[in-house]
Amino acid sequence: MSTAKLAVIVLAAGMGTRMKSNHPKVMHPLAGRPMIRHLMQTVAALAPERVVVVVGPGMDVVAQAVAPAATVVQTERLGTGHAVLQAKAALGDFDGTVLVLYGDTPLLTGETLGRMLENRNGPRNPAVVVLGFRPVDAGEYGRLVVGGEGLKAIVEWKDATDEQRSYPLCNSGVMALDGKRLWSLLERIGNDNAKNEYYLTDVVALARGDGACCSYVQGEAEELLGVNSRAELALAEAVVQRRLRAEAMAGGATLTAPDTVWLCWDTELGQDVVIGPHVVFGPGVSVGDTVTIKGFCHFEGCRIEKGAEIGPFARLRPGAMIDEGAHIGNFVEIKKATIEKGAKVNHLSYIGDARVGAKANIGAGTITCNYDGFDKSFTDIGAGAFIGSNSSLVAPVSIGAGAIVGAGSTITQNVEDDALGLARGRFEQKSGWAKRFRDLKNSRKNK
Ligand code: UD1
Ligand code: CA
Numbered sequence: 001m002s003t004a005k006l007a008v009i010v011l012a013a014g015m016g017t018r019m020k021s022n023h024p025k026v027m028h029p030l031a032g033r034p035m036i037r038h039l040m041q042t043v044a045a046l047a048p049e050r051v052v053v054v055v056g057p058g059m060d061v062v063a064q065a066v067a068p069a070a071t072v073v074q075t076e077r078l079g080t081g082h083a084v085l086q087a088k089a090a091l092g093d094f095d096g097t098v099l100v101l102y103g104d105t106p107l108l109t110g111e112t113l114g115r116m117l118e119n120r121n122g123p124r125n126p127a128v129v130v131l132g133f134r135p136v137d138a139g140e141y142g143r144l145v146v147g148g149e150g151l152k153a154i155v156e157w158k159d160a161t162d163e164q165r166s167y168p169l170c171n172s173g174v175m176a177l178d179g180k181r182l183w184s185l186l187e188r189i190g191n192d193n194a195k196n197e198y199y200l201t202d203v204v205a206l207a208r209g210d211g212a213c214c215s216y217v218q219g220e221a222e223e224l225l226g227v228n229s230r231a232e233l234a235l236a237e238a239v240v241q242r243r244l245r246a247e248a249m250a251g252g253a254t255l256t257a258p259d260t261v262w263l264c265w266d267t268e269l270g271q272d273v274v275i276g277p278h279v280v281f282g283p284g285v286s287v288g289d290t291v292t293i294k295g296f297c298h299f300e301g302c303r304i305e306k307g308a309e310i311g312p313f314a315r316l317r318p319g320a321m322i323d324e325g326a327h328i329g330n331f332v333e334i335k336k337a338t339i340e341k342g343a344k345v346n347h348l349s350y351i352g353d354a355r356v357g358a359k360a361n362i363g364a365g366t367i368t369c370n371y372d373g374f375d376k377s378f379t380d381i382g383a384g385a386f387i388g389s390n391s392s393l394v395a396p397v398s399i400g401a402g403a404i405v406g407a408g409s410t411i412t413q414n415v416e417d418d419a420l421g422l423a424r425g426r427f428e429q430k431s432g433w434a435k436r437f438r439d440l441k442n443s444r445k446n447k
Pocket of ligand 2: 104226228
């Protein structure tokens with residue numbers, strides 16, 4: 001990557017009316033975090049000297065999402081050229097390359113931006129480098145007017161002639177500009193056009209008029225997808241997921257049906273992890289080496305240590321910690337609980353606000369009753385304990401190490417180490433009772 005001085009301006013003042021949302025467009029998430037954060041990560045990798053994000057009035061959430069980058073407020077949306085001008089005071093006398101990005105184009109790669117910066121710092125030293133692309137459907141994108149010596153102008157679709165509208169090369173919106181010329185170019189942009197906006201795209205023709213050279217670099221249509229609607233948000237999500245799956249596999253995880261696994265931007269997978277079909281990772285999940293995850297599991301905010309076996313159909317919620325070699329089976333929900341080494345919770349259980357000691361065995365249908373309607377309380381299950389099926393452990397309660405709880409018990413008091421805890425109705429048998437009952441019923445029917 002280039003070592004020349006770099007500043008970045010990100011335009012994000014639009015609400016994105018077509019999203020039909022109360023949230024600013026750039027706050028809509030991709031792989032579990034606001035789309036603007038994806039872009040900011042790409043920007044950070046370029047190690048710019050300064051970053052300024054142009055936001056609209058009242059967009060404090062955007063300012064928080066991009067911190068520590070500076071934000072400036074564009075009070076009136078008068079166009080992309082006007083928006084860039086709002087960053088002037090924040091950039092001061094910066095005279096290196098200024099890269100302009102759009103907050104709603106979050107899939108850009110550092111590799112593509114690197115090529116633009118190389119071009120900008122190359123022998124022709126162009127005043128403006130534009131990132132062009134050839135979308136399948138060029139629609140209403142601005143068009144690049146290209147001549148022998150590079151880029152001549154950008155025409156907005158609304159202002160273009162029929163001939164210009166037929167040009168295949170479109171403006172992605174991404175530009176790298178010479179900081180020494182930028183402000184003088186922007187100050188000369190007018191708004192005498194179809195939208196009465198100050199178009200940033202006019203800088204190309206203005207720079208050419210000054211006798212400066214302008215050029216373009218081509219990018220992939222996929223990474224230049226702009227998000228303007230919920231449908232485009234879903235398309236962008238698909239691209240991000242494809243990238244995350246490829247990274248996961250390149251990192252040594254097996255995804256038997258990659259298209260059905262949904263990853264989060266921060267999902268951490270160890271080596272030789274095997275993930276079956278239809279597994280969803282929410283934010284904050286880390287998985288150690290050699291973990292097996294069978295199909296249809298849902299995870300968020302949890303840690304799974306080396307060699308554990310999870311699923312199928314397991315749900316791990318925030319604060320679940322599954323230690324080495326533990327087994328979590330089907331229809332088991334774990335929340336804010338540690339399942340220590342080699343412990344097993346294999347069937348139909350809810351374990352919340354609890355510790356399950358090493359090698360303990362939790363029978364089918366065990367429930368930790370952690371909530372009494374007012375407070376959450378803790379259940380402590382000692383190492384090697386055995387909880388019989390269909391038991392309710394009413395917290396706060398502790399089951400000692402090596403203790404056994406009889407199946408079907410409702411445990412409301414602590415069970416000592418190595419004791420048997422039993423709390424259920426006593427068994428009673430009435431010989432012949434069922435037959436007498438049926439006979440009585442039949443004799444009434446026949447009357
Ligand atoms: C812009 C380009 C067009 C290009 C297209 C690619 C101009 C004049 N046109 O058109 O050539 O093909 O993007 O997607 O630049 N914004 C502000 N303040 C403003 C106006 C816009 O911050 O006053 C921000 C928006 O929030 C958005 C970005 O700038 O992130 C682009 O604005 P938008 O109005 O969507 O531009 P397009 O008409 O799509
Ligand atoms: Ca747009």
